[in-house]
Amino acid sequence: MTARVGVVTFPGSLDDADAARAVTRAGGEPVPLWHGERDLHGVDAVILPGGFSYGDYLRCGAIARFAPVMSALVPAARAGLPVLGICNGFQILCEAHLLPGALTRNAGLRFISRDVRLRIETARTPWTSGYTAGQQIVVPLKSGEGAYAADPGTLAELEAAGQVVARYIEINPNGSAADIAGICSDSGSVVGLMPHPEHAVDELTGPGSDGLGFFASVISVLAGA
Amino acid sequence: MTGGPGPSGQDTVSVAAATPGRQQPFAELGLTAAEYDRIRDVLRRRPTDSELAIYSGMWSEHCSYKSSKVYLRQFADKAPESAALLAGIGEQAGVVDIGQGYAVTFKIESHNHPSYVEPYQGAATGVGGIVRDILAMGARPVAVMDALRFGPADAADTRRVLPGVVGGISFYGNCLGLPNIGGELAFDPCYAGNPLVNALCVGVMRHGDMKFAAATGPGNKVVLFGSRTGPDGIGGASVLASASFGNQNAEDGGESSKRPSVQVGDPFMEKLLIECCLELYSSGLVTAIQDLGAAGISCATAELAAAGTGGMRVSLDAVPTRDASLRPAEILRSESQERMAAVVEPRHTDGFLAVCAKWGVQATVIGEVTDTGRLEMTWHGELIVDMPPGSAADDGPVYHRPVARPAGQDALAAADPAGLARPATGSGLRATLLDLLASPGLADKTWVTQQYDRYVRGNTVLAMPEDAGLLRIDERTGLGVALATDGNGRYCKLDPYAGTQLALAEAYRNVAATGARPLAVTNCLNFGSPEDPGVMWQFEQATAGLADGCATLGIPVTGGNVSFYNQTGGAAIHPTPVVGVLGVHDDVRRRLSIGFATGGASIVLLGRTRLELGGSAWAQVTHGHLGGRPPRPDLDAERSLAAVLIAAASGGLLAAAHDLSDGGLAIALAESCLRGGLGCRVTLPGDPFSYLFSESAARAVVAVRPGSQPAFAALAAEHDLPAEVLGSVGGDSLLVADCFEIPLAELAAAHGGTLPALFG
Numbered sequence A: 001m002t003a004r005v006g007v008v009t010f011p012g013s014l015d016d017a018d019a020a021r022a023v024t025r026a027g028g029e030p031v032p033l034w035h036g037e038r039d040l041h042g043v044d045a046v047i048l049p050g051g052f053s054y055g056d057y058l059r060c061g062a063i064a065r066f067a068p069v070m071s072a073l074v075p076a077a078r079a080g081l082p083v084l085g086i087c088n089g090f091q092i093l094c095e096a097h098l099l100p101g102a103l104t105r106n107a108g109l110r111f112i113s114r115d116v117r118l119r120i121e122t123a124r125t126p127w128t129s130g131y132t133a134g135q136q137i138v139v140p141l142k143s144g145e146g147a148y149a150a151d152p153g154t155l156a157e158l159e160a161a162g163q164v165v166a167r168y169i170e171i172n173p174n175g176s177a178a179d180i181a182g183i184c185s186d187s188g189s190v191v192g193l194m195p196h197p198e199h200a201v202d203e204l205t206g207p208g209s210d211g212l213g214f215f216a217s218v219i220s221v222l223a224g225a
Numbered sequence B: 001m002t003g004g005p006g007p008s009g010q011d012t013v014s015v016a017a018a019t020p021g022r023q024q025p026f027a028e029l030g031l032t033a034a035e036y037d038r039i040r041d042v043l044r045r046r047p048t049d050s051e052l053a054i055y056s057g058m059w060s061e062h063c064s065y066k067s068s069k070v071y072l073r074q075f076a077d078k079a080p081e082s083a084a085l086l087a088g089i090g091e092q093a094g095v096v097d098i099g100q101g102y103a104v105t106f107k108i109e110s111h112n113h114p115s116y117v118e119p120y121q122g123a124a125t126g127v128g129g130i131v132r133d134i135l136a137m138g139a140r141p142v143a144v145m146d147a148l149r150f151g152p153a154d155a156a157d158t159r160r161v162l163p164g165v166v167g168g169i170s171f172y173g174n175c176l177g178l179p180n181i182g183g184e185l186a187f188d189p190c191y192a193g194n195p196l197v198n199a200l201c202v203g204v205m206r207h208g209d210m211k212f213a214a215a216t217g218p219g220n221k222v223v224l225f226g227s228r229t230g231p232d233g234i235g236g237a238s239v240l241a242s243a244s245f246g247n248q249n250a251e252d253g254g255e256s257s258k259r260p261s262v263q264v265g266d267p268f269m270e271k272l273l274i275e276c277c278l279e280l281y282s283s284g285l286v287t288a289i290q291d292l293g294a295a296g297i298s299c300a301t302a303e304l305a306a307a308g309t310g311g312m313r314v315s316l317d318a319v320p321t322r323d324a325s326l327r328p329a330e331i332l333r334s335e336s337q338e339r340m341a342a343v344v345e346p347r348h349t350d351g352f353l354a355v356c357a358k359w360g361v362q363a364t365v366i367g368e369v370t371d372t373g374r375l376e377m378t379w380h381g382e383l384i385v386d387m388p389p390g391s392a393a394d395d396g397p398v399y400h401r402p403v404a405r406p407a408g409q410d411a412l413a414a415a416d417p418a419g420l421a422r423p424a425t426g427s428g429l430r431a432t433l434l435d436l437l438a439s440p441g442l443a444d445k446t447w448v449t450q451q452y453d454r455y456v457r458g459n460t461v462l463a464m465p466e467d468a469g470l471l472r473i474d475e476r477t478g479l480g481v482a483l484a485t486d487g488n489g490r491y492c493k494l495d496p497y498a499g500t501q502l503a504l505a506e507a508y509r510n511v512a513a514t515g516a517r518p519l520a521v522t523n524c525l526n527f528g529s530p531e532d533p534g535v536m537w538q539f540e541q542a543t544a545g546l547a548d549g550c551a552t553l554g555i556p557v558t559g560g561n562v563s564f565y566n567q568t569g570g571a572a573i574h575p576t577p578v579v580g581v582l583g584v585h586d587d588v589r590r591r592l593s594i595g596f597a598t599g600g601a602s603i604v605l606l607g608r609t610r611l612e613l614g615g616s617a618w619a620q621v622t623h624g625h626l627g628g629r630p631p632r633p634d635l636d637a638e639r640s641l642a643a644v645l646i647a648a649a650s651g652g653l654l655a656a657a658h659d660l661s662d663g664g665l666a667i668a669l670a671e672s673c674l675r676g677g678l679g680c681r682v683t684l685p686g687d688p689f690s691y692l693f694s695e696s697a698a699r700a701v702v703a704v705r706p707g708s709q710p711a712f713a714a715l716a717a718e719h720d721l722p723a724e725v726l727g728s729v730g731g732d733s734l735l736v737a738d739c740f741e742i743p744l745a746e747l748a749a750a751h752g753g754t755l756p757a758l759f760g
Helices: A018-024 A068-077 A087-093 A152-160 A212-224 B013-018 B033-043 B049-058 B069-077 B112-117 B117-135 B156-176 B236-240 B254-261 B267-282 B296-307 B328-333 B346-358 B389-394 B409-414 B426-438 B489-494 B496-512 B533-553 B615-622 B637-649 B664-678 B688-693 B711-719 B744-759
Strands: A004-009 A031-036 A047-048 A083-086 A102-104 A110-118 A136-145 A148-149 A164-168 A180-184 A190-193 B086-087 B094-099 B103-110 B140-150 B180-187 B196-204 B221-226 B288-291 B311-315 B339-344 B363-370 B377-380 B380-385 B460-462 B470-471 B479-486 B517-526 B557-563 B574-583 B602-606 B655-658 B679-684 B702-703 B725-730 B733-736 B739-742
Touching: A004 A018, A004 A212, A004 B328, A004 B389, A018 A031, A018 A212, A047 A087, A068 B470, A083 A087, A083 B460, A087 A190, A110 B086, A136 B733, A148 A180, A148 B086, A164 A190, A164 B739, B013 B380, B033 B049, B049 B296, B049 B328, B049 B380, B049 B389, B069 B533, B069 B557, B086 B602, B094 B389, B094 B517, B094 B557, B094 B574, B103 B117, B103 B479, B103 B517, B103 B557, B112 B117, B112 B156, B112 B196, B117 B140, B117 B156, B117 B196, B117 B267, B117 B288, B140 B156, B140 B267, B140 B479, B140 B574, B156 B180, B156 B744, B180 B470, B180 B479, B196 B479, B196 B517, B196 B574, B221 B267, B221 B296, B221 B346, B236 B346, B267 B339, B267 B711, B288 B296, B296 B311, B296 B328, B296 B339, B296 B377, B296 B389, B328 B377, B346 B363, B363 B733, B409 B470, B409 B489, B426 B688, B426 B739, B426 B744, B460 B533, B479 B496, B489 B496, B489 B574, B496 B517, B496 B533, B496 B574, B496 B615, B496 B637, B517 B533, B517 B637, B533 B574, B533 B637, B602 B637, B602 B711, B637 B655, B637 B702, B637 B711, B664 B679, B664 B688, B664 B733, B664 B744, B702 B711, B711 B725, B733 B744, B739 B744
Parallel strands: A004 A031, A004 A047, A047 A083, A083 A190, B140 B180, B311 B377, B517 B557, B679 B733
Antiparallel strands: A102 A148, A110 A136, A110 A164, A164 A180, A180 A190, B086 B094, B094 B103, B103 B196, B140 B196, B221 B339, B221 B363, B288 B339, B311 B363, B377 B380, B460 B470, B470 B479, B479 B574, B517 B574, B602 B702, B602 B725, B655 B702, B679 B725, B733 B739
C-alpha cells in the first residue's frame, strides 16, 4: 500500500508543490490538504511546507497555527502522526508548541539562500531513519528568520534527549543556537527542519539528491508499520 | 445620472461644461499647454478634475510612449517571420510557442525612478508589477530576473541604494515564491543618482489559455479585485517616471518630496492574486483581464474599454479604499499595488466572487461594459467622467522629437584606447587579470544572489552565475526555456547602434551557451531625457540597431518598455538598452554549465579574436577610460556560433560552455574554473594581451569532452567557425603558458572579496 503523505497549503505557502514532488519521487502519494479544512483526510503523515504563510505578518507561523487544519493536526501529531515542518513549517510547529524554541532573524539580518552541509544527528525519527547518525548531507537553506533559539535549559534537554536532528557543519549560516538546523519532539515523530530537503531530490534542479532521504524514510517506516 | 452642479461640490461633467474658464493644474500633472488644449478639443469642453487625472496618466511618457512610438514601430515593421509568435507588441507581454502545447510569455520593465527615491519598495513593486503583467496574459509566472545598474560601487549613495534594491527584490520575489534565475549587476558613475532597476518575469501556459485585455460584451461586469485602493503611488507614472530628477539639494526637500509617488508592496496579497487568477482562468470565469499598474484604474478602464466593445460605465464609489477621504481623481491616479480588473459575464459573477473569497481576495463589481463608445464614471450618483476611452488609451500625443548627433560623439570615437599602456609581462598580465576579476562589475555576485530564492518551484536548472537562467517546463520530456538579459552602456555611449546589437548578441549567445535555441526578444530601453536631441539620437540609433539585429538573427521583439528621463539636471545616463532573449531547450538534461568540472576536457576558443578595446572592462578598470569604437558586432558569426553550441550540446560533445564578453577570455576562463572547481592549462596562439582581454564579439570558450574533439572540430568546420584549441581542464590553478599561473584559491579570494567588503 502506498503511503499517503499530506501536504498542507496555507495562504502564502510556496514550497507545497516541491514537497509533493519529493513525496512522489520517494514513492509515496502526496495528498493536498487545505488550511481551511479541519480534516486530514486519513493521511499517514503530514508535511508543513516552506513559504510565507499569511505573509509572515505578525510573526512567522504565528497566524498559521490558528488555521482550522491545525486543530486536527495538533492532536494527531501528539498521538504520534509523523509530521515534518520545513522552514516556515518548522516555524509553525514551534508556534503551535509541538516543538520547543523559536526561529528568529538571521544573525546577518539578511535573507540567506545557499546550499548548506548538515550532519544528521539521529536516525531514530521516522523522517531520518534512512540516514545514519553522523551522515553528512548538502541541501539548500533559504530563509530570513532561520536562527534557532531556545533557553539554555531547553537546549540542554534537547541535547540530552537526542532531539537535535540535524546540525550545520563547516559554517553556522544564521546564528542558530548550537548550530541546530532541525529538532524533533521527544517521541521523534514531529520534526522541524530549517533547510529544504525537498529542493535536493535530484541532480538537475538541486545541489544533489541528499534530501530525498527524509521522504524515503517516512514512506519506508509507514510501509513497515 | 447627468445631474448639474451637485451638492457634493464635485467637478462634474455639467459643472465642467458650465465653467469653461476655470483654471486647471495641468502642468503640475505633467501635461503641456498644447496637450491640455488637445484634451479640450477632444471633449469639446474643459475636462473635469477626474478626466484630467485620467489623461495626465495615460498621456504621460511612461504610459503613452509619445516620444518613442515612432521608433518602436520598426520592431514590428522589420520583424522577421516567426511561426513561434502567438502574441506580439501591443499586448501586455509577448507570447511565444515553445512546442509540446506550451506557450511562454515574458517581459522586462523598468522601475528606475521609484528605486532611487525609495530603493526597497521601489524595487519590490517593480517585481510585483511585471509579475502581474505576465499573470494578466493567462500564464503562471514561473521565474524572475533583475538587471541592476548603480553608481560607483564605493559611493556613499550606492551603499544606500544597492542594499535597498536587492533587499526589496529579495523580499518581494522570495515571498511570492518565484525563483530568481539571473540578471546583471553593473556599476558606472553615470548611474549615480539614476540607478537602473529592470525586472523581468516569465510565465507559462498551455496554448489556448491566453487572455486578452479587451472589455467585450455589453452587460458584462467589470470586477476590481485584490488590494484596496490607497493614497500611495499617486502620480507615479506621470510625475515620477516621466520627468528628470532636479537638483538634489533643492530647497523643496529634494527627491524625498516625491516619496508619496512610490508604491508600497504586499507580496502576500500578490501571491494570493496569482493563485486566485489561475483558478479563475481554469474555471473559465474570465472574459478579459488586465493588471493595474501605472495610472491605476484610469489605465485599466480606459484600455479595457478601448480594446473591447468600446464603452464602460463605472461607479467609483464602489471601489474599496483604504482611506475614506480619497477624492475621485486620487482614486483614478492611485497606483496601489496588487490590484487586477476583470470582465466577467453576469452568469459567472457569483462563481468569480466565490473563487476570490476562497483565496481571501477582496473583489467588487465596479461597473459594466456598454456599447456607448464612452467611458463614463459616476461619484455619488453624479457623472464625473464622460469621454471616448480610445482618446486616452490609443490616441495620445505622438512626438517627433528633435534629433541631433551629440557634439562630443566624434571626439569620443577618436579617443582610441589602442594608445593606452598595456601590460607586456607575465606578471603584468597576471595582475591585470586579478584587478579585473576583483572589480565590482566583474566580481562574484554571490552577495546579491544569496539573498534570492532560486530553488522554489523545483524547476531551476541553471541560475546565476551561469550564462543564462534555465527552467524546466515539462518534467517528463525535459522541455525548458533559457533566458538572459544583457546591456552595456559603455558600448552604447560610444556607438548606440552597434552597442545595442552587441547587447542583443550577448543575450542571444548566452542563451545558446546553455544549449537552448533563441526564439524571441524583449527589451527595456533606459535613456535620458527625450527633450534632449542628443538623447533622441541615441534612441534612434539604438532602436534601429535592435530592429535590424533582430531581423538578421531571425528572432522577433515581442514587447518591451521604455524608460526616459534617467537623468539628473543636464547629465543623462549612458544610453542603456537592456535586451532579454528567450530560448527553448529541447532537453534540459543536456544543458551546459559554464563550470570546468571535467578533467581532461579540451578547452577550445570559438570565434575570431581581434584587438578590440573600446568600451572594454580593461579600459575602464585599468585606465578609467571610455573612448574609441566598441567591438564590431557580427551577427552572422553569432548565428554560426549559436548553431555550433546548440548542436554540440544536443550531441553531448561538450562538458562546459561560457560566452566571452566583459573582460574577455581572461575573465571567462577564471569564472569557468571557479564555477566548476577545476583549473586549466592553456597556451595562447597569439599576442597574450589581445587574447586575454580583447572583447571581440561572437566568441565563446568551450570544454570539449575527452574523445569528442574530432567530432566537435568537424562541427565547427561545417559552420566555418574558427575553433582554436587552447589546452585542457585540470589542476588547481589557471595556468597560461609562458605568462602566469594563478592558484584557484587566489582567484576565488580576488573574485569573492569585493562585494562583501563594500556592502557588509
